[in-house]
Amino acid sequence: MSWMTALPFPRRRTAAAVSALVAVAAGPLYAQTATPAAPRTDEQDLPITMRAESFSGRPDRILNMERNVEITRGATGVTADTACYRRVEDEVTAEGHITMWRFGDRYKGDALQLNLETGKGWVLHPEYRLVMNNAQGKAQRINFLGEDQAVVVDGTYSTCEGPDPDWYLKSSTLRLDQGRDVGTAGKTIIYFKDVPIIGTPALSFSLSGARRSGWLPPTIGVGSKGSAELMVPYYVNIAPNRDLTLFPRYIFARGLQLGATGRYMGETDRGPYHGETHVEYLANDRLAHRNRWWVDTLHNQYLDSNWTFGWNAHAASDNEYPSDFSRTVAASAERQLLRELRTDYYGQYWNLTARVQSYQVLQDPGAVANPDLTVATPYNRLPTINFHAGRYDVLGGFDWAVDAEATRFTHPDDKQVQGDRANMVAQVSYPWVHPGWFVTPKLMLHATQYNLTHNAVGADDKISRVLPTFSLDSGLVFERKTSLFGPDGTQTLEPRLFYVRTPYKNQDDIPNFDTGVAGFNYAQLFTENRFVGADKVSDANQLTAAIVSRFIESNGAERLRLAVGSRYYFTDPRVRLNSNEQSNQTRSDALVAASGRISESWTFDSGVQYDAQARSLYSSNVGVQWQPAPMKVLNVEYRYQRDTFGIANGFRNADVSGQWPLSQRWYGVTRVSYSVRDRKLLESLVGLEYKADCWVFRMGAQRFVTAAQNVSTTSFFQLELNGLSHLGFGNPLETFNKSIPGYTRLNTNVGRP
DSSP states (O other), X not given: OOOOOOOOOSSOOEEEEEOSSOOOOOOOTTOSSOOOOOXXXXXXXXXXXXXXXXXXXXXXXXEEEEEEEEEEETTEEEEEEEEEXXXXXXXXXXXXXXXXXXXXEEEEEEEEEEEXXXXXXXXXXXXXXXXXXXXXXXXEEEEEESSSEEEEEEEEEBSOOSSSOSEEXXXXXXXXXXXXXXXXXXXXXXXXTTEEEEEESOEEEESSSOXXXXXXXXXXXXXXXXXXXEEOOXXXXXXXXXXXXXXXXXXXXXXEEEEEEEEEEEEXXXXXXXXXXXXXXXXXXXXXXXXXXXXXXXXXXXXXXXXXXXXXXXXXXXXTHHHHHOOSHHHHTOOEEEEEEEEEEEOSSEEEEEEEEEEEEOOOGGGTTOGGGOXXXXXXXXXXXXXXXXXXXXXXXXEEEEEEXXXXXXXXXXXXXXXXXXXXXXXXXXXXXXXXXXXXXEEEEEEEEEEEESOOTTOOSEEEEEEEEEEEEEEEOEEEEXXXXXXXXXXXXXXXXXXXXXXOOOOTTSOOSSOEEOOOSTGGGGOSOSEESSSOOOOEEEEEEEEEEEEEOTTSOEEEEEEEEEEEESSOOOOOSSTTSOOSOSBOOEEEEEEEESSSSEEEEEEEEEETTTTEEEEEEEEEEEXXXXXXXXXXXXXXXXXXXXXXXXXXXXXXXXXXXXSSXXXXXXXXXXXXXXXXXXXXXXXXXXXXXXXXXXXXXXXXXOSSSOEEEEEEEEEEETTTEEEEESOHHHHXXXXXXXXXXXXXXXXXX
């Protein structure tokens, strides 16, 4: 056995050694996890190490190596049966059982040529694995165009493990540019279980799953309203902070619908901005015999460090658009479309808001036959200006605040009263807050002025109202150690009393522009006015009594909360929003609420509203979630509310949803929302998912109410190929996420949905 060490050269240091025990060979090609890529540094001045059992040639020009050859420089290396290194060109050629690695990527082949300085070269009949996304494949040849770029000729590509991947794409040319994170293929066929499922003349995708321009997978949908449909979206990654998605959709029963969604965000020298606009247009709907369209647009921007500007607008071509084209329950229920333009200015202790606001009202298609389904048209605010100022802990501990508003109300119906309203609420309080107790007295003054038009004959056009309010809030906080949920826990007991006094003033001549009865809940028990909006100020001589108990773990997490509260009236409130409101009350409904985490996997939330006057239950809800592990969740909820003031607005609904493994790889998802009172389904969803190592299959169907007399039924399936794309009908992943609380995506390590 012989060995030789080459002498160092001025520019490149080269060392060669021969040993009967050859250096470590490359790791297995089908490793289960990819090794992180080594940092890509300049390797030109690093030494080259060569090992072989036989050397020949001239060390200063050409070195020929045979048997168990290994050549390395930094993070790049080659092993082979035979090799030749040309020093002047800084180039390696090798044959026989080639293994090459550079920056974590590995290649095996029959022959190789590689320029160590430029990274250019080729390898014949290779098998390869990329560290960036754990991708692998085979090819007739790979041409290296540099350290970050390679062209796979007549090869395959897959993110699956093992020599026989479940899916792979086969392409005449596949350019892998890891520097730009782009894979670009020529004529391509995608195979699943060795069966060709789709072909394309060109294909581009992100190697890491990041955003990039290109065609997105086509989706096919089936709906009871729009019949079958095919959508082929195209994504344009304009810039890192701007993108555009074009989605032509052919609805077989209606025609071609064109759509686009543009998003942007950025920052000027004055501050950040962001926005999004969505547009849909269907020319000459074959079923409706008219043009159909929908627009959403949103924008928010800082004009200065304390000055913002924005808009939020929605519009539709006709009343039936949500029920004809909506794909979710929330979208189908959208009937009052807001159009708002606003600006806000923030000072140190004050802020000013100006906005204009109007609505487009889409009537329920069933309102023609049933007037009770008619959607009310809100007043437009053209404009409204709000001012707020306040300070805490001034003049020895006082808090004060002033809220002022000036609004012009208009209405498309000339028979409705319209006009201007100026309103101001000033308040001052003095909180005494100490460990274990607090007391806060507060004085408020409501001042309102109206200048009305289109008023009833004989009614005053100018109306003013001034009312004072006094409130006193007080509470105690007791604590004790407890071991109910483990050691070192704390239980609190927090009784609270809240008294309010506001004198009565007749307000029957004041129009109702934007006021309603506040929803009765635990937080509303501790407010001075039982109305929301400035048109009504409730008279009050009342006391709220409540008590809360919390169980807090040693780490500060709240394990359980129990609350009971009610409001007691010393005099019956006389100011009412309408004549149907209940009178002769001595106390409000009682609220009982309980929520918490029973264990690491069980949580619950419940509440009861009890009508003490009628001695009956007004509303209740109880919900339980069991989530013992990711991809295992069951939700059960029951909600009840009786009719109010003789109006059939009550409900009794049961809701069950969940995601659960049916076997090692199969998962079931479902949701059923059922109206017990009406004995009909409000929403139903059933689906199946299959999780493989490098792909996920989803399928299902959903049915939900879009209007009083209309329902929509959709079916979907999707094959998601990890690291490449997803193919199929509809978007089951989005549906599962929105419909099932606690739903977990099966392939959570995939970069994009």
